[in-house]
Amino acid sequence: MFKVLIVDDEKSMRITLSEFLRPEGYEIDTAVDANQAFQMMDEINYDIIVTDIIMPRITGIELLERIRKKSQTVQIIIMTGEPTVDTAVKAVQSGANDYLTKPIKKENFISAIRHAEKVKRLIDEKEELERQNLKYQRGLEHIVEEKTNALKAAMQGIISLLSSVVEARDPYTAGHQRRVGNLSAEIGRKMMLDEKAIEEIRMIGYIHDIGKIAIPAEILSKPGSLTELELLMVKTHSDSGYEMLMKVDLPINIAQTIRQHHERCDGTGYPRGLSGSEISMEAQILMVADVVEAMMSHRPYRPALGLEKALNEIRTNGGRYYNSEVVSACLSLFEEDHYKIDDSEHEIDFKL
Structure with missing residues (x-):
């Protein structure tokens, strides 16, 4: 049973949120302030912590920072009745996984908790997989081909789960990561990359938006233009994905590629404004x-623009925003080979 700690100096809020969760089967504790929360955390390993920002003596942001020094895996949901750009950015930078504004709606709160549970379960499964992999690397020679295949299947499952978690947060882009991964692989094949590189870029494509699990779902699916704060939060997803994957025993270029996929060759992209060979x-x-x-x-803020406009975009900006060799390979793929967007999930040949 997942353990949830609710920290709020308002008794009515602690009671209300507890009652929201009790029928959902969570084990719930409450704390009146950050000091009590620290004491409880010393005795119990919580999976999810929900905390108000504005509290006496020690704020929710300070609590968040101290929690992160102790644990990088516990899921933290910040609540506030006074949302500002600075507060939201500070919360995300300090390690918050989600951000809710008061008054808290029951359905939004339960949805945030369920999402946090999925992410925590994924992290726990990943850590267990890493423990198994470490055991394997220490030379347990009796692990044979069946175990290796099982490990590959587990990794494939984790890649699929990572992808599905993002899609659950952003249903308007369901299948986007698979389609991008498959298209990237075919562009790589057109460019005569070796099979290991092709499969690796397919895998990267399947999870390239993993950082979006840190973005509130209502922002991801919002119709119309985003506010300055919302756009700023969305743009954190490249760095968030990088930071998540740097904690996993995977080649560093996977995390680096995910961090760089919104850069542009002329230096106008984000998050670091890289250019050219950087x-x-x-x-x-x-x-x-x-x-x-x-x-x-299709996107919530516009209809699909179609293949012709998409190819015209990369054709027009090849050599400026986009690598000319990559653009040529992509144009050839569609215009000469008549490539059709592939929405299927391919089995990835992991090189363990």
């Missing part, structure tokens, strides 16, 4: 596939 070839392939697929697909 951007990995994998990221330069991924950014083209991402743009083409996104323009071809």
